[in-house]
Amino acid sequence: MNRKERLIKAKIPCKETGIEIRHSICDICSPTFHCGVDAYVLNGKIIKIEGTKNHPMNKGVLCTKGLGNRQYIYREDRIKTPLKRVGPRGSGEFKPISWDEAYNEIAAQLNKVKEQYGAESVVFFSGFSKWYRPFLHRFAYSFGSPNYATESSTCQTSTFMVWDVNVGNFSVADVANAGVFVGWAYNPHYSRHLALGPVMAQKERGMKVIIIDPRITPASQQLADIHLRPIPGTDGALALGMGKILIDNGWIDKDYIENHVFGFEQYREYVQKFDIDTVSKITGIPARDIEDTVYMMAHNGPMAINESAAPLAHHKNGFQNYRAIMALSAITGNYDRPGGQIPVSFTYNYMCAGFKTREQEFINATKKPGMRPKVGAARFPLWDELVDECQATDLTRQINEETPYPIKAIFALGMNYRMLPDSGAFRKALEKLDFIVNTDLFMTDTAKLADIVLPACSSFERGELKAYGGGYLQYTNPVIEPLYESKNDVQIISELASCLKLNDPLLEKGYEECIKYILQDIPITVEELKKTGLPVHMGDIVGQYEPGEFTRKGYNTPSRKFELYSNIIAKYQDKGLDPLPTYVSSLNDWDEEKYPFILNSGPRLPGAIHSRTHNVPWLRRLRPNPAVDISTEDAEKLGIEQGDTVEISTPNGTIYVEANVTGKVLAGMVNMYHGYSEADVNSLMDGNNVDPYSGFPGYRTTRCNVRKKEVP
Numbered sequence: 001m002n003r004k005e006r007l008i009k010a011k012i013p014c015k016e017t018g019i020e021i022r023h024s025i026c027d028i029c030s031p032t033f034h035c036g037v038d039a040y041v042l043n044g045k046i047i048k049i050e051g052t053k054n055h056p057m058n059k060g061v062l063c064t065k066g067l068g069n070r071q072y073i074y075r076e077d078r079i080k081t082p083l084k085r086v087g088p089r090g091s092g093e094f095k096p097i098s099w100d101e102a103y104n105e106i107a108a109q110l111n112k113v114k115e116q117y118g119a120e121s122v123v124f125f126s127g128f129s130k131w132y133r134p135f136l137h138r139f140a141y142s143f144g145s146p147n148y149a150t151e152s153s154t155c156q157t158s159t160f161m162v163w164d165v166n167v168g169n170f171s172v173a174d175v176a177n178a179g180v181f182v183g184w185a186y187n188p189h190y191s192r193h194l195a196l197g198p199v200m201a202q203k204e205r206g207m208k209v210i211i212i213d214p215r216i217t218p219a220s221q222q223l224a225d226i227h228l229r230p231i232p233g234t235d236g237a238l239a240l241g242m243g244k245i246l247i248d249n250g251w252i253d254k255d256y257i258e259n260h261v262f263g264f265e266q267y268r269e270y271v272q273k274f275d276i277d278t279v280s281k282i283t284g285i286p287a288r289d290i291e292d293t294v295y296m297m298a299h300n301g302p303m304a305i306n307e308s309a310a311p312l313a314h315h316k317n318g319f320q321n322y323r324a325i326m327a328l329s330a331i332t333g334n335y336d337r338p339g340g341q342i343p344v345s346f347t348y349n350y351m352c353a354g355f356k357t358r359e360q361e362f363i364n365a366t367k368k369p370g371m372r373p374k375v376g377a378a379r380f381p382l383w384d385e386l387v388d389e390c391q392a393t394d395l396t397r398q399i400n401e402e403t404p405y406p407i408k409a410i411f412a413l414g415m416n417y418r419m420l421p422d423s424g425a426f427r428k429a430l431e432k433l434d435f436i437v438n439t440d441l442f443m444t445d446t447a448k449l450a451d452i453v454l455p456a457c458s459s460f461e462r463g464e465l466k467a468y469g470g471g472y473l474q475y476t477n478p479v480i481e482p483l484y485e486s487k488n489d490v491q492i493i494s495e496l497a498s499c500l501k502l503n504d505p506l507l508e509k510g511y512e513e514c515i516k517y518i519l520q521d522i523p524i525t526v527e528e529l530k531k532t533g534l535p536v537h538m539g540d541i542v543g544q545y546e547p548g549e550f551t552r553k554g555y556n557t558p559s560r561k562f563e564l565y566s567n568i569i570a571k572y573q574d575k576g577l578d579p580l581p582t583y584v585s586s587l588n589d590w591d592e593e594k595y596p597f598i599l600n601s602g603p604r605l606p607g608a609i610h611s612r613t614h615n616v617p618w619l620r621r622l623r624p625n626p627a628v629d630i631s632t633e634d635a636e637k638l639g640i641e642q643g644d645t646v647e648i649s650t651p652n653g654t655i656y657v658e659a660n661v662t663g664k665v666l667a668g669m670v671n672m673y674h675g676y677s678e679a680d681v682n683s684l685m686d687g688n689n690v691d692p693y694s695g696f697p698g699y700r701t702t703r704c705n706v707r708k709k710e711v712p
């Protein structure tokens with residue numbers, strides 16, 4: 001080996017090797033955390049990656065998934081060209097076609113549906129990825145359809161809705177100033193390790209930590225002063241019981257309640273039902289532990305409570321449970337106060353950076369007046385009022401029943417039918433459609449159902465704008481060319497907009513011009529951002545949080561107060577919605593004797609993100625087989641040993657997975673991760689076990705049976 005070969009083998013970036021370091025971001029996980037990545041590029045190929053040292057988010061660190069990026073983007077099943085289906089739906093028989101052919105076919109088919117049934121019969125759907133969303137949203141409106149649907153029908157939006165009814169503004173925990181932190185359904189070690197730093201730092205300064213999680217987790221083991229283990233889905237009862245203890249002991253902020261809380265008397269009356277013995281029975285938590293916890297909350301303020309995008313919301317009663325939890329912040333006077341919950345506003349694409357852009361103006365500019373109700377509007381009226389999207393959990397029903405009008409086509413970016421509960425029914429509904437387009441990096445089972453499949457590229461193959469908390473904007477440059485014939489999603493949307501002749505000149509101009517429109521009030525240009533390619537701090541325009549300012553002005557609710565009794569929800573009482581944060585069981589009505597276990601599906605695995613990483617060998621190796629976590633007690637009773645194949649069944653079907661016998665889950669409950677083709681846990685779910693307020697699925701409490709697989 002000569003010197004140059006040795007340097008290349010060691011991946012040394014220098015003139016001699018020709019290896020260059022280029023900056024990008026990893027977009028495998030949630031947008032809040034897209035980490036800065038340094039890609040080592042040789043001859044147009046990424047040969048190594050590491051975290052960008054001076055990136056404000058990750059400061060040089062990458063997680064397992066981030067480090068798996070090379071195998072992710074160079075996966076063998078990358079879609080190489082646009083494809084047209086030639087075999088039956090789902091067979092995977094396609095022929096390659098040119099981009100022009102694909103665009104013309106899509107335009108012809110979507111226009112045909114529009115003429116025959118109306119523009120609303122086309123749904124514009126997004127999976128987990130977010131970067132293209134404002135563009136897809138505007139595209140739907142330019143086409144004339146109200147039906148923009150995303151994975152956010154199952155993620156985070158329910159908690160946005162809670163804050164909309166509470167105070168009319170999204171709010172988050174101010175951990176850095178808290179005296180006690182309630183990590184309610186909180187295990188960032190697996191789901192958002194970058195959120196851990198502030199909690200650990202404040203704990204060093206003496207902050208108490210309460211973890212409320214049915215499982216033993218790294219968070220409960222490393223952080224908790226107290227760990228409560230409720231039966232999943234009973235959190236609302238626990239919070240209401242805590243409210244009663246706080247009131248009974250006078251550990252409440254009477255002044256704040258009198259001036260800034262609406263409906264306290266009704267709330268006080270309602271929580272009387274939740275005496276400690278009742279709550280202990282519902283939640284399975286010893287009474288004494290609940291009392292100790294409330295004492296700790298009341299005597300170590302200010303109290304901050306974490307946000308929960310998923311586990312608290314993924315229950316039939318999730319919206320109300322979350323409201324009951326945040327009511328504790330109101331009655332103790334911890335809202336809009338340093339160290340409590342504080343209001344934040346959105347900057348761009350779900351990120352709160354402390355300043356505003358013209359994102360909403362961009363999205364809504366082509367919205368047509370008088371469009372028909374969006375999918376889910378009648379079934380989820382509160383969602384319909386508060387969220388400018390379809391509630392996708394009603395999509396299967398509307399495709400099947402064709403009421404209030406038929407859905408005939410879906411144009412999708414990154415759609416995964418296994419995301420939704422009762423995925424088998426969703427798949428069957430998709431098969432009925434006249435026309436499906438799916439756009440993905442990889443040839444997935446959902447792409448196989450499409451009539452036209454389009455190849456998307458990864459974050460390394462495109463440039464994009466990101467806002468980050470703390471006041472940053474970053475505009476990345478592509479570090480390699482799009483692989484094969486792939487294109488970035490927004491280029492696809494904008495080229496289709498011109499092929500469809502939607503008369504939307506701005507969208508047709510493409511990503512960069514649209515971003516210029518969105519950033520027009522910001523004192524930096526796209527060119528300047530692109531020049532560095534790294535996060536730029538927006539200095540002067542970043543607003544400081546002014547404690548109590550929002551309270552003095554009056555909240556954005558009908559009463560201008562924190563509404564424990566919601567005037568917004570009161571409008572829907574005839575639809576069975578309750579203005580108080582009332583508690584009902586989260587379990588579905590399947591036969592308890594036949595299905596005695598609670599299936600809690602989806603606690604995050606450190607090495608997996610939904611379906612997208614299951615085929616990345618480095619990541620898959622961390623948990624090679626789909627597995628169910630079952631308690632040692634239950635395993636013993638059922639004669640199940642570590643590694644045995646077990647059967648999980650519900651009236652909807654059966655899957656076979658490996659047993660992971662553990663002391664970390666409660667007896668009577670089993671945990672299983674989602675997104676596996678060979679063991680799709682969502683195929684077991686009850687599609688109607690959804691939250692009537694938010695429409696969110698009950699992924700985390702479905703009745704099921706578990707037994708050892710019979711060997712014939």
Ligand SMILES: Nc1nc2c(c(=O)[nH]1)N[C@H]1C(S)=C(S)[C@@H](COP(=O)(O)OP(=O)(O)OC[C@H]3O[C@@H](n4cnc5c(=O)[nH]c(N)nc54)[C@H](O)[C@@H]3O)O[C@H]1N2
Pocket residue numbers: 126127128129151154155156309310314413414415416418419420439440441442444456457458459489601602603609610611612673674675681682699
């Ligand atoms: N049982 C159960 N089900 C759940 C959950 C749970 O906890 N339990 N969680 C729910 C939640 S919170 C979420 S967020 C959803 C996630 O739901 P999904 O949308 O299923 O998430 P992914 O599988 O990560 O991504 C979907 C597709 O996007 C593709 N993709 C990746 N990057 C791009 C891109 O840049 N462009 C395009 N066009 N496609 C891309 C991926 O290859 C993948 O096929 O699942 C929900 N489903």
Ligand SMILES: Nc1nc2c(c(=O)[nH]1)N[C@H]1C(S)=C(S)[C@@H](COP(=O)(O)OP(=O)(O)OC[C@H]3O[C@@H](n4cnc5c(=O)[nH]c(N)nc54)[C@H](O)[C@@H]3O)O[C@H]1N2
Pocket residue numbers: 029030155156184185186187188190191192212213214215217230231232233234235308309310311312600602603604605606607608609610700
């Ligand atoms: N590694 C990894 N990280 C991810 C993701 C991923 O798929 N993989 N997905 C991303 C996405 S889209 C989302 S939405 C977030 C979700 O992020 P998190 O909300 O942090 O996710 P989970 O791990 O599902 O839940 C946290 C804890 O809640 C507990 N829990 C479950 N049910 C209940 C309940 O009923 N009550 C209580 N009190 N606790 C409960 C679980 O046992 C778990 O330990 O993660 C994001 N980060």
Ligand SMILES: [Mo]
Pocket residue numbers: 154155156309310
């Ligand atoms: Mo999510």
